[in-house]
Every structure is written in structure tokens, then in C-alpha cells.
Amino acid sequence: MTASVIIAPSILAGDFAALGAECRALAQAGAEWIHVDVMDGHFVPNLTFGPPMVKALRPHVAGRLDLHLMIAPVDPLLPAFLEAGPDSVTVHLEAGPHVHRTLRAIREAGRQAGLAINPGTDIGALRWLKDEIDLLCVMGVSPGFGGQTLIPATIAKIRALREMAPDLPIEVDGGVTAQNARALVEAGATVLVAGSAIFRGGPEAYGPNLRALQAAAGGGPG
Numbered sequence: 396m397t398a399s400v401i402i403a404p405s406i407l408a409g410d411f412a413a414l415g416a417e418c419r420a421l422a423q424a425g426a427e428w429i430h431v432d433v434m435d436g437h438f439v440p441n442l443t444f445g446p447p448m449v450k451a452l453r454p455h456v457a458g459r460l461d462l463h464l465m466i467a468p469v470d471p472l473l474p475a476f477l478e479a480g481p482d483s484v485t486v487h488l489e490a491g492p493h494v495h496r497t498l499r500a501i502r503e504a505g506r507q508a509g510l511a512i513n514p515g516t517d518i519g520a521l522r523w524l525k526d527e528i529d530l531l532c533v534m535g536v537s538p539g540f541g542g543q544t545l546i547p548a549t550i551a552k553i554r555a556l557r558e559m560a561p562d563l564p565i566e567v568d569g570g571v572t573a574q575n576a577r578a579l580v581e582a583g584a585t586v587l588v589a590g591s592a593i594f595r596g597g598p599e600a601y602g603p604n605l606r607a608l609q610a611a612a613g614g615g616p617g
């Protein structure tokens with residue numbers, strides 16, 4: 396499993412005055428995914444990007460644009476975000492009101508459907524939703540801000556989810572560092588979203604930071 400670990404830099408930690416350049420610099424450094432966090436100031440206590448911003452970023456993302464919607468309700472804005480051109484769209488189980496319908500709409504639009512779960516949310520719902528999703532996003536922190544510390548119980552939670560869904564890509568988002576990457580991957584994570592761990596040191600450090608996280612995770616390039 397470690398050979399296919401993907402590092403997905405979270406643009407939330409980038410320079411908001413130069414996001415297109417940041418995406419290009421990350422691709423140059425070897426990133427194959429860019430994780431884009433949409434926050435609504437309601438579901439989470441922070442406000443970031445709307446559909447026009449995601450659409451403007453799209454041409455600057457050479458690989459996969461992994462869109463994470465931290466908004467509630469999500470359905471009214473979903474068509475505009477789908478039209479912005481992401482490869483995958485992740486919505487929160489907690490955002491409701493009808494997540495099954497939302498996941499279906501994402502797949503019907505030809506995008507990969509992701510389901511995110513907050514640290515305090517029980518994993519039981521996965522049993523009923525796992526056939527509807529292409530990606531499970533396990534929050535390692537309470538969503539809203541970068542730079543937080545991983546909640547330790549995340550590791551046991553990922554392990555339990557991996558048992559429930561042996562083949563499902565599992566992304567962990569929030570608090571990922573070179574110190575905890577190996578434990579997260581050994582528990583079953585296949586995608587590591589990282590903001591602070593990639594962006595610290597500026598653009599010249601993106602490549603070394605990506606490679607350090609990949610090496611710590613124990614996988615090859617990804």
C-alpha cells in the first residue's frame with residue numbers, strides 16, 4: 396500500500412495573491428494533486444474560495460484538482476462548483492441534508508465523489524455510503540484552519556475505516572507532518588493532504604518538502 400501514497404498539497408497554505416503561480420510551482424515540484432479547500436464561514440469558521448476562483452485556478456492545475464467543500468447546505472452551490480472543473484468533489488457527511496443524493500449528483504456529473512468526516516463523527520455511516528464514493532476524507536483536525544495538530548485518535552479511526560473498506564482510497568486532511576505520515580499510511584491512508592508541511596520555506600522548499608513527506612510516508616513518487 397505504501398508504494399502508491401499520494402501527497403496532495405493544500406492550497407489553503409499558499410499565497411492567496413498568487414494562487415495560479417503556487418499551483419504551477421507545486422506541479423513543478425512534483426505534486427500530482429492540488430487540494431482546494433472551500434470554506435463558507437458557516438459550516439466552518441473561515442471563508443475562502445467560491446466557484447469563480449476554482450474555475451480560474453483550473454488551468455493552472457496540471458494534475459488532479461481535489462475539491463473539498465466545507466459548506467452547508469452544499470446542494471445549492473454544487474452545480475457551480477461542478478462546472479468549475481474539479482476532478483473530484485468531496486462533501487461532508489455532517490453538512491447534509493441528503494448526502495447520498497449529493498454524492499450521486501457528483502458522480503452523475505462525471506467527477507469522483509468524496510465523503511469527508513469530521514473528527515467527532517462516528518464511522519458507521521460508511522457502511523451505507525461506501526458504494527457511492529470514490530474517496531473517503533478523514534479529517535485529522537476540526538476543519539476550518541491550516542496549521543493545527545493532528546488529533547491522535549485519527550490513526551485508530553483510519554485503521555477501523557480501512558477494515559470496513561479494504562480497497563477505498565482514504566485521504567487524511569489536517570495536521571499531517573513527516574513525523575506522523577508513516578503511522579497514517581500504516582493505518583490505511585493512501586492520500587496525505589498537507590498544507591504547512593509543504594509550504595513552509597517558500598517555493599524553493601516545495602520539492603524538498605514533498606520528497607521528505609513522501610519518504611517519511613514510506614512510498615514512492617506520487
Ligand SMILES: O=C(CO)[C@H](O)[C@H](O)COP(=O)(O)O
Pocket residue numbers: 405407408430432463536537538539540541542543568569570571588589590591592
Ligand atoms: O482542510 C483543511 C483545514 O480544514 C486543510 O486542508 C488542512 O488543515 C491542511 O493544512 P495543514 O496541513 O496545515 O494542517
